Amino acid sequence: MYSRTMLKVRTLSNNLKMYGSTSSNFVNVSVNDKSGVAIVTMQREPVNSLNLELITQLKTALSDLERNKCRGMILTSASKSVFSAGLDIMEMYKPNQERVRNFWLSLQDLWMTLYGCSYPSVAAINGHSPAGGCLLSMSCEYRIMLPNFTIGLNETKLGIIAPSWFVATMKNTIGFRKAEMALTLGFLFTTEEALKVGLIDEVASSKEDAIAKADKFIGQFAKIPPQPRTISKLMLRSKDIETLRKTKEQDLQAFLQVVNDPKTQKGLELYLESLKQRKA
Ligand SMILES: CCCCCCCCCC/C=C/CC(=O)SCCNC(=O)CCNC(=O)[C@H](O)C(C)(C)COP(=O)(O)OP(=O)(O)OC[C@H]1O[C@@H](n2cnc3c(N)ncnc32)[C@H](O)[C@@H]1OP(=O)(O)O
Numbered sequence: 001m002y003s004r005t006m007l008k009v010r011t012l013s014n015n016l017k018m019y020g021s022t023s024s025n026f027v028n029v030s031v032n033d034k035s036g037v038a039i040v041t042m043q044r045e046p047v048n049s050l051n052l053e054l055i056t057q058l059k060t061a062l063s064d065l066e067r068n069k070c071r072g073m074i075l076t077s078a079s080k081s082v083f084s085a086g087l088d089i090m091e092m093y094k095p096n097q098e099r100v101r102n103f104w105l106s107l108q109d110l111w112m113t114l115y116g117c118s119y120p121s122v123a124a125i126n127g128h129s130p131a132g133g134c135l136l137s138m139s140c141e142y143r144i145m146l147p148n149f150t151i152g153l154n155e156t157k158l159g160i161i162a163p164s165w166f167v168a169t170m171k172n173t174i175g176f177r178k179a180e181m182a183l184t185l186g187f188l189f190t191t192e193e194a195l196k197v198g199l200i201d202e203v204a205s206s207k208e209d210a211i212a213k214a215d216k217f218i219g220q221f222a223k224i225p226p227q228p229r230t231i232s233k234l235m236l237r238s239k240d241i242e243t244l245r246k247t248k249e250q251d252l253q254a255f256l257q258v259v260n261d262p263k264t265q266k267g268l269e270l271y272l273e274s275l276k277q278r279k280a
Contacts, residue, residue: 027040029061035072038065038072042083043077046082048078049084055106059109072218076126076207083133083151086134091103097256108251111135112245123142125145125146128149131154137151143194143199143202160267164244169240172237172240174198
C-alpha cells in the first residue's frame with residue numbers, strides 16, 4: 001500500500017530562504033510499494049493556491065520521481081472541496097519584484113516538468129480546479145474528477161489573458177474549437193460538462209474511487225515498454241515545451257509588465273475583496 005513520504009520532498013532551497021519563508025511542507029508524496037505509483041498531494045490550506053513555495057515543492061517532488069524512475073504519478077489535493085484555486089493572487093498583488101520573478105520562472109519550470117515527465121501522470125481532481133489548477137490537471141495525461149465541482153481557464157472573466165502555454169495545453173487537451181470557446185468565455189465547466197467536452201476522462205464517486213481509477217489507468221502501461229511510451233508522449237508534447245523554453249525570458253517580461261500595471265493591481269485588489277465578500 002501507499003507509504004507516506006517514502007520519497008522525501010526536499011524543503012525550500014537556499015535561494016528561497018532569503019525571502020524569510022519557513023519551510024512548511026505543502027506537498028506530500030507517498031509511493032505504493034507494490035506498483036511503484038506515487039500519489040502527490042497538495043496540502044496548502046485552505047485552497048492550494050499556487051505560491052512560490054508550493055510551486056517549488058511540486059517541481060522538486062516531480063523531478064525526484066523522475067530520478068527515482070517511478071511507475072506513475074497521481075496528483076491530488078488534501079482538501080475536500082478544492083483541487084487548486086490556481087495561482088496565489090497574493091504573489092501578484094503589490095509584489096516584491098525579485099520574488100514575483102522567481103514565482104513566474106518557477107511556474108514555467110513546474111509546467112515544463114509536469115507536461116514533459118516520462119512517467120504516466122493522472123490528475124485525481126477532488127475539488128474545484130480553476131485557472132492554474134486547471135493547467136496542472138490538463139498537464140497530466142489523464143483526468144478523473146469528482147461530481148459537483150468546476151474546472152476551466154477562467155482568466156478572461158477576471159479581465160486577464162491566459163499565457164500562451166496555458167492556451168496550448170488546453171488546445172492540446174480539448175481541440176481548437178472547444179478551446180477557443182472555453183478560453184474566450186473564461187468558461188468554468190461543471191464535472192458533467194467537462195466530461196462531455198473531453199476536458200476530463202472519467203467521473204469518480206469519491207477520492208478513493210478516483211485513486212483506484214487512476215491506478216487502473218496507469219496499470220495499463222505495465223505491458224508497454226517505457227521508452228517507446230515516453231518518446232511517443234514527447235513527440236506530442238515537446239514542441240510546446242521547447243517553445244516556452246526558448247521564450248522563457250520574453251514570457252516573464254510580458255507577465256511582469258501585466259502584473260506591474262497599476263490597472264492590474266487595482267483589478268487584483270477588487271478581486272481579492274470580492275473573494276472575501278463572497279463569504280460574508
Ligand atoms: C486576477 C488575477 C490577475 C493576475 C494578473 C497577472 C496576469 C498573468 C497571469 C495569468 C494567469 C493566471 C492564472 C491563475 O491561476 S489566476 C487565479 C485564478 N483563480 C481563481 O479565480 C480562483 C479564485 N478562488 C475561488 O474561486 C474559490 O476560492 C474556490 C477555489 C472556488 C474555493 O471556494 P471556497 O468557498 O472553498 O473558498 P473561499 O473562496 O472562501 O477561499 C478561501 C480563502 O482562500 C482565498 N483564495 C481563494 N482563491 C485564492 C487565490 N487564487 N489566491 C489567493 N487566495 C485565494 C480566499 O480569498 C479566502 O481567503 P480568506 O479566508 O482570507 O477570506
